[in-house]
Amino acid sequence: MTRGSTDDDDDSCTKPVNRCSIFYYGVGHMLNDVTSACWFTYLLVFLTDIGLPPSDAAMVMLSGQIADGFMTIFAGELIDRYGSFKIWHGAGSILVAVSFSSVFGGCMPCKIIGSYSSTAQTISYSLFAAIFNVGWAATQVSHMSMVNCITLNSTSRVVMTSCRNAFTMVANLSLYAVAFVVFKFDTRRTIIEVEHQYRWIAYASIFIGCCFVGIFHLGTAEPRLKREAHEKGYARISWTYWFRKLLYHQVALVYVLTRLVTNVSQAFLAFYVINELRMDQSSKALVPAVIYEMTWNSHRLKVLYSAGGLLWMISGVSILFLPRSMKYFMYLISVVVGVANALMMVSGVSMQSFLVGRDLNGCAFVYGSLSFLDKIICGLALSVLESYQISTPDEVRNCNPVFSLSITRYGLGLVPAISALVGVLVTLSMKLPEPTLTPLIAPLLE
Numbered sequence: 076m077t078r079g080s081t082d083d084d085d086d087s088c089t090k091p092v093n094r095c096s097i098f099y100y101g102v103g104h105m106l107n108d109v110t111s112a113c114w115f116t117y118l119l120v121f122l123t124d125i126g127l128p129p130s131d132a133a134m135v136m137l138s139g140q141i142a143d144g145f146m147t148i149f150a151g152e153l154i155d156r157y158g159s160f161k162i163w164h165g166a167g168s169i170l171v172a173v174s175f176s177s178v179f180g181g182c183m184p185c186k187i188i189g190s191y192s193s194t195a196q197t198i199s200y201s202l203f204a205a206i207f208n209v210g211w212a213a214t215q216v217s218h219m220s221m222v223n224c225i226t227l228n229s230t231s232r233v234v235m236t237s238c239r240n241a242f243t244m245v246a247n248l249s250l251y252a253v254a255f256v257v258f259k260f261d262t263r264r265t266i267i268e269v270e271h272q273y274r275w276i277a278y279a280s281i282f283i284g285c286c287f288v289g290i291f292h293l294g295t296a297e298p299r300l301k302r303e304a305h306e307k308g309y310a311r312i313s314w315t316y317w318f319r320k321l322l323y324h325q326v327a328l329v330y331v332l333t334r335l336v337t338n339v340s341q342a343f344l345a346f347y348v349i350n351e352l353r354m355d356q357s358s359k360a361l362v363p364a365v366i367y368e369m370t371w372n373s374h375r376l377k378v379l380y381s382a383g384g385l386l387w388m389i390s391g392v393s394i395l396f397l398p399r400s401m402k403y404f405m406y407l408i409s410v411v412v413g414v415a416n417a418l419m420m421v422s423g424v425s426m427q428s429f430l431v432g433r434d435l436n437g438c439a440f441v442y443g444s445l446s447f448l449d450k451i452i453c454g455l456a457l458s459v460l461e462s463y464q465i466s467t468p469d470e471v472r473n474c475n476p477v478f479s480l481s482i483t484r485y486g487l488g489l490v491p492a493i494s495a496l497v498g499v500l501v502t503l504s505m506k507l508p509e510p511t512l513t514p515l516i517a518p519l520l521e
Contacts, residue, residue, distance in 0.1 A: 092231040099294030100225065101238030104218050106168050106284025107211055108246035110175050113280050114139070114207075115341040117254070119461055121179060121273045122200065125266045131197040133461035136342075139204030140454025144447040146212035151443020154217060155312075160224070161297050163217035168288045170210025172281050177203040179273040208450075215446060219424070220439040223431045224298035232428040233376075233421070240421045244413075246284070253279040317441060325505050326426045327445050329380070332498035333423035334449040335456060336387060336491040337416050342457055343486040344409075376422045376429070377502050383418030384499035386411050391492025395484050419495070429507045460486040 122132035154163055177183060184199040185191045222235050257272050317323045390411050397404060427445065431438045463482045 090226075091228055092226050092235065095294070096225070097231075097235050097238050099291055100222065100235050101242045102287040103164065103291030103295065104215070104239055105242055105246050105287035105291075106171055106281070107214050107218070108243040109250050109280045109284045110171060110207070110211065110277075112247045112250045112341070113175075113179070113276060115338050116250075116344065117273065117276070118178070118204075119342055119457075121269070124269045125196075127193060127196060127200075130462045131193055133458040134197055135200045135204050136461065137454045137458040138201035139208040140450045140457070142205035143208035143212045144450035144454070146209045147216050147443040147446035147450065149443075150213045150216040151220070151439040151441075151446075154220065154439035154443075159297060160217045160221040161292060161295070163213050164221075165288075165292060167210045167213030167215075167217065168285070171207060171214060172285055174203055174207040174210060175281055176274065176277045178207050179270075179277040181270045181274070212446065212450075216439055216443045219427075219446075220442045221298055223428055223438045227433060229429065233425045236425050236428065237421050240417060240424075242287070243420075244417070249283050250276070250280055312440070314440060314444075317444070320430075322430055322505065322507070323441070325501055326430045327448055329426060329498050329501050329505075330423050330445045331448050331452055332494040332501075333419045335453055335494045336419060336498070338453045339456060339460070339494075340412065340416075340487055340491045343460070343483055376425055376507065377505065379418050380422040380426075380502045381499045383415040383422070384495035384502075386415035387419070387495035388492045390415060391488040391495070393488075395488035395492075415495070419498070423498075426502075426505075426507065432508060456490070460490070 118136060119129075119132050122135060123129060127135075150163060150167075154160065178200065182191065182196045182199045184202075185195050188195065218239075222232050222239075225235070226232060254276050257276055390408050393404075393408050397408070427441060431441055460482055
């Protein structure tokens with residue numbers, strides 16, 4: 076390859092990505108997003124509705140999170156070594172689609188062995204939760220790390236992350252629209268009918284997600300930057316390279332805290348509106364549904380993340396002390412929470428792209444290792460909170476007929492607010508590199 080052609084290639088890598096490519100990339104995480112929204116919003120509610128104790132429901136959640144965490148490390152390492160992003164994405168999506176219906180589809184092993192004991196159900200749901208999360212992790216790591224190999228333009232990377240987050244909200248709204256119809260018109264009475272409710276929600280989630288996965292694979296080519304890095308023989312970046320970077324640890328902490336904010340709030344929102352505020356069953360879908368081109372640089376990322384964190388602190392205090400007599404203010408609070416989540420997620424994930432920069436042969440490890448920390452810490456936090464959870468409105472009423480600072484209030488209000496505060500403080504201390512906006516003269520990788 077001549078020097079002129081190399082410069083042309085470098086130039087093309089730093090040019091803005093066209094809108095069609097941004098759209099095709101953005102829809103690629105829809106299956107993960109819609110099933111994840113169902114997982115965090117309804118799994119604990121579903122398991123307690125069918126009679127599992129909160130501690131067993133927490134064990135099911137934790138088993139999935141642990142499987143997800145270790146799979147992110149495994150997938151990140153293999154993608155960096157051999158990776159075809161689209162193969163990992165496709166294989167993970169198939170596993171998600173096949174296994175997810177079993178997470179909400181009733182206890183199949185229980186039917187086979189003829190025992191519906193709490194232990195048998197916990198083991199069964201934990202197994203399918205682990206399988207689902209293995210596929211979910213493979214899809215997530217391949218899709219998130221792919222953006223760094225599609226372009227070196229930092230603005231385009233943030234725009235693609237924003238598009239991905241926009242379709243995350245589309246996925247959430249799609250799920251909650253389906254859930255609203257199911258909860259509104261299919262009144263539950265027995266455990267079997269509850270299982271049917273959630274099974275229909277799961278089937279709809281899988282169908283919606285698979286349609287968009289197909290669009291992604293038809294419209295997105297395998298990123299050539301990764302392929303060229305392998306063809307040119309660039310060495311894979313060692314794990315220790317990242318561990319020696321202060322910025323890696325700062326971005327990791329911010330990302331984990333951001334996921335803690337979004338996951339804990341999503342998991343406890345349904346409990347809060349039903350058990351604490353005594354709102355209608357359809358509010359399990361309606362309140363979560365309400366939640367959800369300029370040049371980007373490090374300063375704006377910090378400002379946006381800090382703004383989102385501040386909004387969550389205000390919302391957290393409001394949720395913690397909101398009396399039942401003012402329960403309909405929850406719709407307004409949910410709008411603020413939705414804006415805060417969007418700001419924190421887009422800027423938090425985009426910080427990972429700033430961290431990776433041009434180090435393409437180690438990008439999958441960065442996303443995998445950060446996701447590992449996210450899954451393990453969020454899984455432990457949710458398990459601890461759920462193990463102390465009061466599972467029914469009657470139990471909440473017996474504790475305090477008017478108002479109480481329950482585990483649900485602490486989980487939805489205090490935990491995300493404190494996490495947001497710490498995340499903002501860490502973000503303000505970061506020294507993010509300036510974005511790549513001009514053609515490169517040096518090779519992509521040293």
